[in-house]
Amino acid sequence: MVTFFEASLDTISVHHVGNQSQSEMYSLSDNPLELKDDIIPNLLMQYFLKPFEKANEVYHLMHSSGDLALNELHNFATKVFDDKEKFHEASEQIAKHLYKVTTHPNIKGGELYVVYFNKVQIEGNPLDAIGIFKSENKETYLKVYPDKGGFQVDYEQDAININKLDKGVLIFNIEKENGYKVVVVDKTNGGQDAAVYWKDDFLQLKIRNDSFNQTNNTLGIYKNFVTQKLDDQFEMSKADKIDLLNRSMKYFKEKETFDMDEFAGEVIVNPEAIESFKNFKSQYEQEFDSPIGNTFEISGNAVKKQARDYKSVLKLDKNFHIYIHGDKELIEKGFDDGRSMNFYKVYFKEEA
Template structure:
């Protein structure tokens, strides 16, 4: 999705972010960072841009009122794209705004980097981009060096691992009227309120409803329907649920285009269950304001992503795991009265 073979780091400013709820202040630098050698820009490019090579979701900046001009980040980056001499001033305003919305006690302090890149590629276009990155987690590193015919050992505390970007966003200078093209990284773990502030409070993002997200959302909604809703209305075994998940994944892997009626007919089959699924989908669309089309081109990347979380494992106590990949008619469930235990009978032709 994002590549940077020809990209260059033009300007970067660094500030420190505290947490206002912990009575920690922020510290702003007076001028952009001066990069004194050729290696530092390369290391920073690796740190900032490499995590975006695997991103597929594209977002837009938005505002809950519907007025994009009220999105602070949109306003700040627009000023820079129009006049790059305002870069450092805008970086200070971005830092102050992030501090303002960092209003959860579990949000960690750290360094904030605002960078201006040239020739970063997204979806075939080489564009200028503004990156905003925050480092929150520090590590200790050992350093080994030659010393008097042998080696010495030292360490450095509170150092940054350039292979682990905590938070980052790239805002590309295209589609300004739609909220720009935006890709985001957020490795936060912890309290929900602390986790959502980067995307929801600070950036105010809305995911672009393209084929990737149509595919991803449909598979996600269907998985939730099978695992959470079907039990309320139908009596189904776990093996039957796994079969429904496997059939849906098979459909998405084999088809080029999704068709709602075709999918529900081939995968679900039961008219009552089909009606229940469509109701479940409509509720999702209304709750998250995310329409899912009845027909769209299937994204192979989205299918690959969802395949990682589609479970086809039947866990039996702590003794056995049965992986179900194909015909569910080859597995039967029963109950042994003498042992007072459930059992599964599995049919196969040969052992691998």
């Protein structure tokens, strides 16, 4: 999704943003950071951009009123993309805006880096991008160095691990009228209440309704439907539910395009259950204002992501786990009167 093999770091400004609920202040630098050699920019590029290589979700900036002009980050980004001479001034405004929304007591203060990049690729398109990154967690590092024919050990406190970016966002100079293309990293800490401030309060994002998100949402909705909703209408064993989940995952792995009627006929089959799923999906779309088409291109990356959460394990007390990957007809459930216990009978040809 995001690559940076041609990218370069153009300008960087660093500020400090505290938590106003803890009576902390913010501190602004007078000028952009001076980078005196090639080593520091390369380390910063790794620190800032590498976490985005696995980012699949693309967002847009938005405002709850529907008026994009009221989104602060959209205004700041537009100012810089229109006139790069205003970069440092905009970075100061970004720091002040972040301080304004940093009100939850569990939010940590930290350094804020605002960066202008050239030729960062998103979806194969090299673009200028504004990066905003916050460093909240510091670590202690040991340093070993030669001394007097041997070695000495020293340490450095409050150092930054360049392999652990806490929070970051890239705003790409494309689709301005839609709120730009935006990708985000957020290593949540401080609980759920503190977590929303980066995406919801500071950036104000809405997810782009592309093939990745339509695939991801449909698989997520179907999983919730099978595991939570079907019990209200049908008597189903856990093995039956696992079979339904396996069949849906098989459909998404084998097909290139999702078709609601085809999916319903091949995977769900039961007419009442099909109608129930369509209603369940419609309720999700209305509640989250996130319409999903009845046909869309299936995203392989979204399927891989959801496959990690699709469980095919039948847990029986604390004694046995049965992994169901194929034909459900090869497993039978029964009840032993003599032992007053349930049992499963499994058919197979040979042991692996």
